[in-house]
Amino acid sequence: MKITRVSYLSKSLDLVSHSHSPNPHTLQDQMSSDVENPPKESIPPSVLTEPNSKWYSGLVQQVSVYGIAAGYCLSASLLSIINKWAVMKFPYPGALTALQYFTSAAGVLVFGYFKLLEHDRLDALIMWRFLPAAVIFYLSLFTNSELLLHANVDTFIVFRSAVPIFVAIGETLYLQQPWPSLKTWLSLGTIFGGSVLYVITDYQFTLMAYSWALAYLISMSIDFVYIKHVVMTIGLNTWGLVLYNNLEALLLFPLELLIMGELKKIKHEIREETDWYSFEVILPVGLSCLFGLAISFFGFSCRKAISATGFTVLGIVNKLLTVVINLMVWDKHSSSIGTIGLLICMFGGVMYQQSTSNKPKPNSANVKEVEPQVAIEEEQQKLLEMQNVTETGSDETSK
Numbered sequence: 001m002k003i004t005r006v007s008y009l010s011k012s013l014d015l016v017s018h019s020h021s022p023n024p025h026t027l028q029d030q031m032s033s034d035v036e037n038p039p040k041e042s043i044p045p046s047v048l049t050e051p052n053s054k055w056y057s058g059l060v061q062q063v064s065v066y067g068i069a070a071g072y073c074l075s076a077s078l079l080s081i082i083n084k085w086a087v088m089k090f091p092y093p094g095a096l097t098a099l100q101y102f103t104s105a106a107g108v109l110v111f112g113y114f115k116l117l118e119h120d121r122l123d124a125l126i127m128w129r130f131l132p133a134a135v136i137f138y139l140s141l142f143t144n145s146e147l148l149l150h151a152n153v154d155t156f157i158v159f160r161s162a163v164p165i166f167v168a169i170g171e172t173l174y175l176q177q178p179w180p181s182l183k184t185w186l187s188l189g190t191i192f193g194g195s196v197l198y199v200i201t202d203y204q205f206t207l208m209a210y211s212w213a214l215a216y217l218i219s220m221s222i223d224f225v226y227i228k229h230v231v232m233t234i235g236l237n238t239w240g241l242v243l244y245n246n247l248e249a250l251l252l253f254p255l256e257l258l259i260m261g262e263l264k265k266i267k268h269e270i271r272e273e274t275d276w277y278s279f280e281v282i283l284p285v286g287l288s289c290l291f292g293l294a295i296s297f298f299g300f301s302c303r304k305a306i307s308a309t310g311f312t313v314l315g316i317v318n319k320l321l322t323v324v325i326n327l328m329v330w331d332k333h334s335s336s337i338g339t340i341g342l343l344i345c346m347f348g349g350v351m352y353q354q355s356t357s358n359k360p361k362p363n364s365a366n367v368k369e370v371e372p373q374v375a376i377e378e379e380q381q382k383l384l385e386m387q388n389v390t391e392t393g394s395d396e397t398s399k
Helices: 002-020 024-036 045-089 093-113 124-150 153-161 163-174 182-200 207-234 238-251 253-260 262-272 279-305 308-329 336-357 364-398
Strands: none
Touching: 045 093, 045 279, 045 308, 093 124, 093 238, 093 253, 093 262, 093 279, 124 153, 124 207, 124 238, 153 163, 153 182, 153 207, 153 336, 163 182, 163 207, 182 336, 207 238, 238 253, 253 262
């Protein structure tokens, strides 16, 4: 009886063993299938989303770059028209400029508070050291306004284009920079030739207008050279320069009110109860201030987002748009030959930018010594570009 029970138990264990032991071929096929077609739960989420995230981030970056470039072109090309509109409704260039100073300085402080940009903190000692630069900056804008009160936009653009000639000489004599290369001299000669062609064909020539043009040329040249000296010695970053420049220029505004008699005019308008504080005046003045800040923001953002060549191309487009808008909108502009001279000046300016930006690359042994100087030149160039656009944008205040 025991033998029978043991035999029966043995057979039962064999049946259980055979029923649970897998077929070797079936197990191999199943493993192969699992490798080729893994379940979705085993795939890391990062592997599934990586191509989509790269494509999305690339698209966002492209849209951001094009948006910044479009904002720069829009603000730069429309700034002159808006300034013209503002000064027609609010005929006080000094007060309008002061409002633009205030908006730019306040905008830098507000954006810096929200960590949208970085600027140097205000320091009394630095403000004192920066004061001469602010005075020169203010004088350059003052002579700019006077030039535009007595001359047309074309005359302004021509003399503005001639500034690099004197800046190149000033950098060599005052900042101990090497003399410009042959290519740079060729571009400066092109600017000079276009300027001469414009002057001899200017049928609106007046002694008063060209006296202010000469004063503007001198003040702007000194301003550019001295600003570079300030950047090399004080060590402010780009937005710090914008903040100090606009804030200290704003503090000088009361002097202009007294010297130019603009305060008396404003008091007279208040007594007469004119509509200069109506919405029709506030709108263009507000847009003028906002666009003045926007051109700085988009200009500096463009320099970070695109190449130097691309930024130069955008600058050329903006200048051409300014000339085209001037020819289409306003009735006071140069003759056909004068316009050709103006375009020659602009072409020489493009050549000058290319000749000064295409510098030979330093040797690896001197990289550490050259990098700080390159950074300084980039910061100075950004500020000069801001001044260039801001002053060009105010060129319509004359008419």
